[in-house]
Every structure is written in C-alpha cells, then in structure tokens.
Amino acid sequence: MLRFRGIIIVVVCLILSILAISINPIKISDWERGNNDNFLGMVLGLDLRGGTHLVYSIISSSGEEPTIEDAEGVRKIIDRRVNEFGVSEANVQLLGTPPNKILIQIPSQEGDKIVFSFSETNPDTESIEKKLNDIGIESYEINVVEDEFILTSDVSLTQGNIDSLKTFLSDEIEVLIKINFSPNRIEGKKEGEDLEFPNINDLKSVLEKSNVNYSDLQNKEFGEFHMYLNKYGYGDESQRENIMLALSELEYNLVNFQSEGNLSTFVVSGGIQSAKRLIGSTAQLDFRVRECGKNKPEELDLQIWEMVKCYDPQYYNEVATGIESKNLTDASPGTVPELSQPVVNIVFDDDGSENFYEITDRISRTGDLLAIYLDNEELVTPGADKAISGGRAYIYGKDIDGERAREIAVQLRSGALPAKLDLIQERNVDAVLGSESLTKSLTAGIVGFILVLIFMISYYKIPGLIASITLVIYLTFLVAIFKILPVTLTLSGAAALILSIGFAVDANILISERIKEELKSGRNLLNSITIGFDRAWSSIRDGNFSTLIIAVVLYWFGSNFSTSIMQGFALTLGVGVLLSMITSFQVNRIITRIITRNQSISKTWLFIPVDQSSKKESK
Amino acid sequence: MNVMSNKIYFLYFSFILMILSVILLFIPGLPLGIDFTSGSTITYRWDNDPPSQEQISNSFSDAGFKGTIVQSMGNNEFYVRTSDLGINGKETVDLELKKITGKTPVTLDTNTVGSSVAQNTIRNSVIAVFISSLFVMLYIIYAFRNIDQAYLYAIAAIITLIHDVFVVMGLFIILSLFLGSTVNSIFIVGILTVIGYSVNDTIVIFDRLRENITLNKSMEYLSVVNKSVMESVTRSLGTSITTSMVILAMLLFGGQSLRDFLIVLLLGVVIGTYSSIFVASNIMLVWRYGLRKKSN
Numbered sequence: 001m002l003r004f005r006g007i008i009i010v011v012v013c014l015i016l017s018i019l020a021i022s023i024n025p026i027k028i029s030d031w032e033r034g035n036n037d038n039f040l041g042m043v044l045g046l047d048l049r050g051g052t053h054l055v056y057s058i059i060s061s062s063g064e065e066p067t068i069e070d071a072e073g074v075r076k077i078i079d080r081r082v083n084e085f086g087v088s089e090a091n092v093q094l095l096g097t098p099p100n101k102i103l104i105q106i107p108s109q110e111g112d113k114i115v116f117s118f119s120e121t122n123p124d125t126e127s128i129e130k131k132l133n134d135i136g137i138e139s140y141e142i143n144v145v146e147d148e149f150i151l152t153s154d155v156s157l158t159q160g161n162i163d164s165l166k167t168f169l170s171d172e173i174e175v176l177i178k179i180n181f182s183p184n185r186i187e188g189k190k191e192g193e194d195l196e197f198p199n200i201n202d203l204k205s206v207l208e209k210s211n212v213n214y215s216d217l218q219n220k221e222f223g224e225f226h227m228y229l230n231k232y233g234y235g236d237e238s239q240r241e242n243i244m245l246a247l248s249e250l251e252y253n254l255v256n257f258q259s260e261g262n263l264s265t266f267v268v269s270g271g272i273q274s275a276k277r278l279i280g281s282t283a284q285l286d287f288r289v290r291e292c293g294k295n296k297p298e299e300l301d302l303q304i305w306e307m308v309k310c311y312d313p314q315y316y317n318e319v320a321t322g323i324e325s326k327n328l329t330d331a332s333p334g335t336v337p338e339l340s341q342p343v344v345n346i347v348f349d350d351d352g353s354e355n356f357y358e359i360t361d362r363i364s365r366t367g368d369l370l371a372i373y374l375d376n377e378e379l380v381t382p383g384a385d386k387a388i389s390g391g392r393a394y395i396y397g398k399d400i401d402g403e404r405a406r407e408i409a410v411q412l413r414s415g416a417l418p419a420k421l422d423l424i425q426e427r428n429v430d431a432v433l434g435s436e437s438l439t440k441s442l443t444a445g446i447v448g449f450i451l452v453l454i455f456m457i458s459y460y461k462i463p464g465l466i467a468s469i470t471l472v473i474y475l476t477f478l479v480a481i482f483k484i485l486p487v488t489l490t491l492s493g494a495a496a497l498i499l500s501i502g503f504a505v506d507a508n509i510l511i512s513e514r515i516k517e518e519l520k521s522g523r524n525l526l527n528s529i530t531i532g533f534d535r536a537w538s539s540i541r542d543g544n545f546s547t548l549i550i551a552v553v554l555y556w557f558g559s560n561f562s563t564s565i566m567q568g569f570a571l572t573l574g575v576g577v578l579l580s581m582i583t584s585f586q587v588n589r590i591i592t593r594i595i596t597r598n599q600s601i602s603k604t605w606l607f608i609p610v611d612q613s614s615k616k617e618s619k
Numbered sequence: 620m621n622v623m624s625n626k627i628y629f630l631y632f633s634f635i636l637m638i639l640s641v642i643l644l645f646i647p648g649l650p651l652g653i654d655f656t657s658g659s660t661i662t663y664r665w666d667n668d669p670p671s672q673e674q675i676s677n678s679f680s681d682a683g684f685k686g687t688i689v690q691s692m693g694n695n696e697f698y699v700r701t702s703d704l705g706i707n708g709k710e711t712v713d714l715e716l717k718k719i720t721g722k723t724p725v726t727l728d729t730n731t732v733g734s735s736v737a738q739n740t741i742r743n744s745v746i747a748v749f750i751s752s753l754f755v756m757l758y759i760i761y762a763f764r765n766i767d768q769a770y771l772y773a774i775a776a777i778i779t780l781i782h783d784v785f786v787v788m789g790l791f792i793i794l795s796l797f798l799g800s801t802v803n804s805i806f807i808v809g810i811l812t813v814i815g816y817s818v819n820d821t822i823v824i825f826d827r828l829r830e831n832i833t834l835n836k837s838m839e840y841l842s843v844v845n846k847s848v849m850e851s852v853t854r855s856l857g858t859s860i861t862t863s864m865v866i867l868a869m870l871l872f873g874g875q876s877l878r879d880f881l882i883v884l885l886l887g888v889v890i891g892t893y894s895s896i897f898v899a900s901n902i903m904l905v906w907r908y909g910l911r912k913k914s915n
Contacts, residue, residue: 050690053698075733094733095660103660103732429698430691434672437874448868452861459857492808495880498865499812503819506858510823513854539826542762543819546755550815553751557743565736566744569808573815 006590014473017480026484043483044107045490045568046091047432051107052272055425056280058100066419071099073418080414081278082106091432102421105429106275107488114151114162115267115401116169120260122147123173131172135164148265162268170234170263177214177232179247180256181223197223198252210246212239223252234263241308248301267401274407280421283411285346285395286373287323289359290316290381291366310369310381318371321359324416327352331412333405336394342405343394346412353391361387374408433491445498452505460512462606466591467508467584474504474583478576485575492565493572496551500576503544507584511536516608525604529596533589544581548574629897630905637782640789649792652686652702652801654736659704662696662727663716669695670719673875678715684708686801686879697724700732736804744807748784748814752777755818763825766832768906775902776821779894783817784810786894787886800879809880813887820858820895824851828900840907844900852896859892 020026058066058074066074071094082090082104095101125142128149132140140153183195200219207214217227233239240259247254293315296305309315330347348356363370364384371381372395379397400408431438453471456464478497487493515532523531551574558567663675670678672689679687679701687701704712709729717723756773763769787810794800827847835843863885870881 053690053692091735093735095730097731099733101730427692427696427698430672432688432690433876434689434691434874436671437673437876439874441869441873441877444869444871444873445865447872448865451864451868455861455864491805491877491880495805495808495812495884498884499815501865502816502858502862505861506819506823506854509854509857509861513857517850535830538830539823542759542826543822545762546758546818546822547815549754549758550751550811550818553754554747554811557747557750565740565804565807566747566811569811 006586007594010473010587010590014476017476020480020484021476043486043488045488045493046105046107047491048438048489048494049107050429050431050435051105052275053425053427053429054104054106054276054279054423055095056102056104056421057424058102059420059422061419065098065100068098070419071102074102074421077414077417078102078104078279081410082275084410084414101424104279105432106272112153112268112273114153114165115148115265116151116263117148117265118173118261119264120258121176122149123261125149127173128169131165131168135161135168137161137165162273166234166263166266169266171231173261173263174228174230175232175262176260177227177229177243178256178258178260179225179227179254181225181250181252182255183223184252198250200225202250203247206246206249207243209249210242212243212246232259232262234266237311241312244304244307245300248304265399267399267404274403276423276426277404278407278410280423281375281411282417282420283325283408283414284375284416285323285325285328285412286376287321287356287359288318288371288373289321289363290318290369290371292316292368321355323348323352323355323359325412326416327355328412331409333402333409334394339396341396342400342402343396344400344405344408344412345392345394348391348393350391353389356391356393357387357389360384449501456505456508456512460509460609462595463508463512463515463592466588466595467505467512469591470508470584470588471501471504473587474580475501477583478579481575481579482572487572487575488568489572490565490568492569496569496571496573497576500573500580503547503577504580504584506543507536507540507580508588510539511585511588512609519604519608525607526596528607529592533585533592537585540581540585544577547577548581551577630901633782633786633894633898636786636789640785640792643789643792644785647792647796649788649802649806650685650795650800652803652806653688653700653734654803655734655741656702657731657733658700658702659708660730660732661699661701661704661709662692662729663699663724664697664727665695665720665722665724667695668720669697669724670716672697674719675699675716676875678719679712680799682708682711682715684712685799686803696727700735703731704729740804740807744811748811751814752780759822759825763829766829771903771906772825772828775899775906776818776825778902779821779899780814780817782898783813783887783890783894786890787813787883790886790890791883794882795879798878798882800882803879805880806883809883809887812884813891816862816887817891817894820855820891821899823854824848824895824899827851828903841904844904848896848900855892855896859888862888 058071060066060070075092075094079090079092082092090107091103091105093103095103122144125144129142132151137153140151143150143152181198183197186194186196188194200217203225204217207217212229213231214227214229217225219225229239231239240257244254244257247257290310293305293309293312296302296309300308327349328346329349330345332345334343334345336343359370362368364386367383369381369383372379374395374397379395379400395408396405453468456467458464460467478500481487482489489497511533514536515528518528518532518535519525551570553570554566555570555574558565558570672691675689675697676687679685679689679699684701684704687699690698692698701712709726713723713726756770756777759773759776760769763772791800791802791806795802824847827850828844831838831843831847831850835846838846866881866885866888869877870885873881
C-alpha cells in the first residue's frame with residue numbers, strides 16, 4: 001500500500017479540485033464560493049470582466065463647488081475604502097476641471113441579498129412576491145429559513161426598489177396587536193365576580209381620541225384584546241408609543257403589549273449595495289450626550305415616563321461631545337461575549353480617550369445616556385456604569401450585521417469624507433480590456449498552451465508526456481485554490497499565472513534534461529531517474545524560492561502602500577510558484593515511478609529527446 | 620562552440636545596450652498612457668449597429684490618440700477614456716468615427732479626467748523591486764554559501780536583472796515609436812514579470828555552476844563556467860521557446876487590448892534568456908580574470 005500512497009494523495013487532491021471547480025456555487029453553511037456567471041466560477045476583476053460604473057457629484061459641506069483639496073481628499077479616502085474592502089483594482093478618477101465629480105468603476109459584484117423577518121407570525125409569501133413583481137424586481141428567489149425571509153437577486157437592485165419593498169413590508173402588511181390588562185377589583189362583590197376588565201368601548205374611545213387607525217378590534221377573554229393595524233413602522237417607535245400613551249389613559253393596568261407580524265429586521269447586503277454604501281456615505285461618527293427628561297408631565301404614568309424620558313425626542317436633550325471620526329486611530333469588526341450581534345471595535349486617539357473618559361464618568365453619575373450616531377443615524381444609546389478608561393469602545397446597531405460591521409470599520413479607518421457625495425450615474429460597463437478581445441486572447445493562450453504540450457511530448461517523449469500530465473494537474477489545483485481562497489483574478493494576476501505556468505514548464509524541462517544527461521552518461525534508466533530528480537531539485541528550489549521572496553516583498557509592499565496592482569500580481573505569483581514547486585516536482589516523480597514499473601514502456605530511447613537519440617543512431 | 624571565449628564582446632554589447640536604454644528613458648522617455656496622465660472621457664451612443672470596441676479604439680488611434688480605452692455600457696453606448704483631446708481633437712475623432720458606420724454617434728457627455736493610477740505607483744514599484752532584490756541577494760548568498768565568494772553570484776544576478784529591466788524598457792520605447800504602444804498600469808506588471816523570469820533563469824545557470832564547481836574541483840574556473848553554460852543552454856532555450864510560443868500565439872491571434880503587455884513579456888523572455896546565457900556568467904568571469912580577453 002505504501003508505494004501507492006503518493007498517487008492516492010494526488011488522485012484525491014485532483015478529485016477534490018475538480019469538484020471545487022465544477023460545483024457552482026460551493027456552499028457550506030455561511031461559507032460560499034463562486035457563482036454561475038463567472039468563468040470557472042472564479043472571481044474576475046474589472047479589467048477582465050467589467051463591473052459597475054458609478055459617478056458621484058462632490059458637494060462641499062457649504063453646498064458649493066468643492067475645492068481641489070476636497071476633491072483630492074475624497075479621491076484618496078474612496079481609494080482607500082475600496083482597496084481595504086478587498087475590491088481589487090477598482091478605478092477611481094476625478095472628473096472635470098476643476099474636479100467636481102468622481103468616477104468609480106468597481107468589478108461586478110454578486111447579486112443583492114435582502115434578509116427580513118417579522119415578529120411571531122409571517123405574512124404569506126405570495127403577497128410579497130406579487131409586490132416584488134409590481135415594483136419591477138425580477139429574477140429573484142425567496143427562501144424562508146428559520147423564520148427569516150432571504151431574498152436573493154441576480155441583478156443589482158436600485159435604491160428605489162429597495163425603498164418600496166421596505167415601505168410595503170413595514171406599512172402595508174397587517175400587524176396583529178395583542179393587549180392584556182390586569183383587572184381592577186371591585187369592592188363589595190362576591191369572590192369570582194369582583195374582577196372587572198376594561199370593556200371594548202373604553203378602548204375604542206381612547207384609541208380614536210389618539211387617532212390610531214385600527215381595525216377589527218376584538219375582546220378576547222379576561223382583559224385580552226386583539227386588533228389589526230397598518231403602518232406599525234419599522235425602526236420607528238412612534239406608532240407603538242402613540243398606542244401605549246392612548247392605553248395609559250384607561251384606568252386599568254396594561255400588563256402585556258405584543259405585536260405580531262410586524263417587520264422586525266430588514267438588512268440589505270451583498271454586491272453593489274454594500275459597495276455603494278461603502279463609497280457614498282460620509283462616515284461621520286458622532287457621540288452626543290443625551291440628557292434624559294427631568295420633569296415628568298402630570299398626565300403620564302411613572303412607568304411610561306421611565307420608558308419615554310430618554311427615548312422620546314420631545315423629552316430629552318442632546319449635547320455634542322466633540323468626539324468624531326477624526327478622533328479614532330483604529331476600527332475593526334468583531335464580536336463581544338455580551339452581545340449576540342456583530343460590533344465595530346473602535347480605538348480613540350489621546351484626545352478622544354480623555355474626552356470619552358470624562359463623558360462616561362459624567363453620565364455614569366447623572367444616569368444620562370451616550371447617543372452614538374453614524375451619518376446622523378442613531379446607532380445605539382448606551383448608558384455607563386462607571387467611567388471608561390483606555391480609549392477603547394465598541395459600537396453596534398439594530399441593522400448592523402457582520403458585513404455592515406466590516407463596511408463601517410473600513411469607513412472609519414479611512415476617515416470621514418470632507419464633502420458629500422451624490423450618486424448621479426449608475427451603469428454596468430464591460431471589461432476594461434474588452435470582452436471580445438479577451439476571449440480571443442484566452443483562446444489563443446489555450447492554443448499556445450496545447451502547442452507547448454505537443455512540443456514537450458514530441459521532443460521529450462515519455463518525460464514530456466509526464467510533464468504534460470503534471471502541468472494539467474498543476475493547473476487544476478491552481479484554479480481550485482484560486483476559487484476557494486478566493487483570489488480575484490485581474491490581468492496582473494493573470495500575468496503572474498502565466499509566469500507561474502512558465503516556471504512549472506521550466507521545472508519539468510529541467511527534470512527531463514537532467515534524466516537525459518544521466519542516461520547519456522551511461523547509467524541505467526532507474527538510476528538516471530532517481531539522480532535526475534535529485535539534481536534538478538536544487539535549481540527548481542532556488543529559482544522558485546527567489547521568485548517567492550519577490551512575491552512576498554511585493555505583496556507586503558503593495559498592501560502597505562495600497563498599490564493594489566502589485567498586490568494582485570504578488571498574491572497570484574506567490575500561490576502559483578509555491579504550488580508549482582511542489583506539484584511539478586512531487587507529482588512528476590510519482591507518475592515517473594509508476595510508469596517506469598511498466599517494463600514495456602520503460603525503454604531508454606523513450607526517455608531521450610528527439611535530436612539526441614537520432615544523433616546516437618547516426619553515430 | 621565556446622560561448623565564453625568571446626566574453627568581452629557580449630559584455631560590451633550588453634553594456635552599450637543598457638546605456639542606450641537609459642538614454643532612451645530620458646529622450647524620448649516612456650510613452651505614458653492615460654493611466655498616468657490626465658485626459659478626456661466621452662460617452663457615445665450609436666442609434667443602431669454600433670461598431671466594436673476595437674473599431675472605436677482604432678478610430679481614436681487614426682485620429683492621433685493612442686492607447687484609448689473603450690468600455691461598452693450596453694444600449695449601444697460606449698464609455699471612452701483617451702488622452703487630452705484639446706480644442707479640435709474631438710472633431711477629428713468624430714470624423715474618424717463617422718467612417719466606421721457612416722453615421723456620427725451622439726455624444727452624451729464629455730469630461731476631463733485625472734490619472735487613474737496614484738502618482739506614487741511607479742515610485743512604489745521601484746522601491747518594492749529594490750527591496751525584493753536585496754532579499755533575493757541574501758537568499759543567493761545563503762544558497763551558495765558552500766562556494767567561494769557567494770556574494771559575487773548574488774551581485775551578478777542583480778546586475779543581470781537590472782540589465783534586463785532597462786533593455787526591455789529601451790526596446791519597448793523603440794517599438795512604441797512604430798506601433799504606438801503606451802505605458803499603462805499593466806506595463807508595471809509586465810516589468811515585474813520580466814524580473815521574476817530573469818531571476819529564475821539566471822539562478823538555474825548559477826546552480827549548474829555551483830554543482831560543477833563542487834564536482835570538478837581541479838578544473839579551471841573558465842572551463843567550469845563554460846561547461847555549465849553549455850549544459851544549461853538546451854534547458855534555457857527549451858523553456859524560453861515554450862514560453863514564447865504561448866506569448867506569440869496570444870500576440871498574433873489574440874485581441875488587441877493585451878498587445879503592449881504581451882510585447883513586454885516577449886521582450887522579457889528573449890532578453891532574460893540572452894542575459895542568463897551571455898551576461899550573468901560573463902560577469903563572474905570578468906571578476907575572476909579582469910577585462911582582458913582570454914584566449915582559450
């Protein structure tokens with residue numbers, strides 16, 4: 001069995017690689033690779049595949065034409081954002097003299113995904129599908145997994161599409177409200193009849209007084225009421241508060257308030273949406289102290305007052321703290337044990353830390369809250385038990401999933417934009433290098449590669465055949481690894497790929513030449529093969545190692561100085577060379593050993609290249 | 620055949636080539652393309668039967684604007700990036716475009732545009748190449764630690780590499796005068812590829828030299844070098860012929876958009892093979908014997 005170990009490993013790897021290449025997409029729980037419309041399921045860059053063409057106009061904070069410094073600042077920050085987000089080799093250019101627009105071309109992204117869910121009960125999928133057709137969303141798929149609706153769309157959705165879907169889900173689907181009151185005890189009645197619940201007319205009158213648009217109000221048993229309403233709202237508690245306030249006017253204690261079927265999460269992710277969010281938002285983080293209401297209005301219950309005094313804008317007051325995006329030195333996505341949702345860890349600079357300490361110290365004593373806003377949208381409003389030193393904090397929010405956390409981290413690291421961006425054009429564009437032209441080049445490349453194989457087999461005979469098989473195996477491994485990592489293949493990556501194939505060819509030629517020399521010096525076939533491989537190894541190792549060193553330095557340099565073109569080249573070259581060094585040598589040796597066991601093809605002349613063998617005969 | 624006996628001529632030849640290349644880098648200099656310079660963008664629409672991307676690119680070329688990038692946007696619309704059109708450039712281009720289909724396309728918008736590659740990209744690349752060369756030298760010194768003066772092999776390999784990069788750039792400049800090639804960001808990648816190829820090719824020959832030095836201790840250095848180069852020639856040619864075959868096939872039968880890049884690669888393979896055979900080992904010989912001609 002031992003002698004077959006090598007070949008078994010190779011065959012297993014080969015089968016796995018072929019599976020990895022042919023299955024599209026590969027999906028193992030959250031881990032997903034490849035999609036249908038790409039070449040071999042690989043991720044291709046802007047130059048090879050095309051992508052989205054976005055033009056934003058730059059509007060300075062005063063609403064006027066931006067200064068050249070502003071425009072240049074916007075360009076730098078966006079460059080950093082797209083690079084750090086791993087969109088490789090995007091094209092970012094300023095338009096106009098003086099520059100007042102910015103053009104961003106980013107490689108095609110996979111389609112969009114919207115995840116939404118409802119509390120307790122789900123509406124029927126049919127009504128949602130009908131709405132999707134009405135607003136013009138086509139080629140989508142809806143799956144319900146563990147009470148979450150997952151809508152995946154092959155094409156990018158426009159902001160308008162998304163907004164109308166959200167409005168539909170939050171406003172047009174009926175929400176069931178369940179209310180329970182505890183009874184009031186009436187003195188002087190006998191046991192069992194002394195409990196009194198509010199009656200339906202009481203409820204109707206207070207609801208109507210507060211202009212609540214309900215329907216189908218029903219009195220269930222023992223103080224339980226059901227009603228239906230629209231426009232319950234999402235991410236907006238005003239309707240809920242409105243109803244609660246109305247109910248507080250009854251002389252009964254509300255013990256339970258439950259909504260069913262209202263939209264509880266709505267998260268848009270994937271592809272172009274996240275790219276647009278990443279690019280277009282200013283990313284101004286803003287910390288404010290929220291001073292909770294101090295004076296309880298007469299008409300409110302203490303219970304309700306506690307609920308609204310820090311959360312209803314008419315009662316609280318906010319004061320700026322001066323902590324902003326520019327006070328951060330680092331931001332990274334992560335998780336914390338206390339929370340089940342992703343967070344963004346932030347690190348303050350010295351000023352920020354000091355300020356943050358003072359503020360948390362103050363609110364821990366006053367019981368006020370810290371309100372954290374990102375681009376004027378409220379994220380969280382935590383309180384503090386004690387002053388927080390060390391200059392570290394984390395932020396999270398209702399709609400921040402893992403992907404959004406990563407986006408926010410990238411935005412905060414790259415800094416807030418010095419001007420506002422307004423999307424004025426969004427188009428799909430073809431590959432920079434032209435898809436027709438590329439297809440022609442690819443075909444020519446494949447033909448060239450086949451010519452190489454033919455040349456090797458006809459010149460080197462058996463070693464050439466083995467080399468050809470090795471090369472094909474090498475390519476299969478390489479493509480599988482690229483897809484699994486995944487490496488975004490751009491032209492610079494493709495250049496590195498061609499170079500690494502060149503190295504693989506070179507290694508095989510080195511081996512064939514060495515075996516030939518040993519045969520010519522009069523050794524027998526088996527010895528020649530063993531010694532040939534040994535001697536070829538040192539040159540394969542040194543040549544490939546030097547290239548690997550170059551690849552590592554270029555990658556390091558490219559990632560530290562955001563020269564993505566260098567990075568793409570280096571990554572592909574590094575992976576390619578490492579793999580080529582192992583495959584061309586080991587796989588070649590394993591196959592050679594197996595073939596030489598077969599006596600009928602182990603003829604020495606089959607291992608000597610064409611010109612040398614004919615010379616020998618003529619002598 | 621005794622390659623090494625004429626060592627001086629090859630070294631002189633390469634030296635002159637290098638000097639010429641360096642001069643060419645200043646006059647006329649690398650023909651920087653639109654990735655590095657500011658230029659114009661135009662969005663065109665044809666009402667029907669639009670030309671191909673290549674036809675549009677050729678029309679710009681005929682109007683005197685080389686290295687234009689054309690991207691299809693669907694709906695018969697094309698987004699074109701080209702060098703600065705100036706005042707009359709647009710009219711000339713529109714006349715050329717009319718020749719393709721007989722109709723002048725509708726111009727949807729025009730803009731001036733800044734460079735797409737950050738200003739420091741070239742500088743960064745040069746520094747990165749410099750640092751990686753240092754590390755490669757250290758590795759060669761380590762790998763050749765068993766033979767005398769290992770650092771000389773490291774220095775020779777780097778000189779060969781510098782030679783290759785400069786000569787490839789020089790030849791590219793000359794070719795660009797005839798073919799209208801331009802230097803865009805892909806060019807940097809091409810040069811990086813040339814570097815990878817050059818280092819590998821040189822090291823394979825040095826490796827042979829290392830082996831022969833340890834095996835034939837009594838043989839004179841000149842003969843050892845000669846023997847090693849002769850033994851490596853078939854392999855060097857084998858590799859460069861196969862690699863060139865793929866590049867040539869793509870150059871001749873592939874699309875236009877990769878032409879300039881493939882030219883750099885082809886020059887790199889040819890120069891890399893030449894220098895590993897005729898330059899790298901000769902530098903070692905000059906170190907040992909000085910510049911006087913050695914009669915064999």
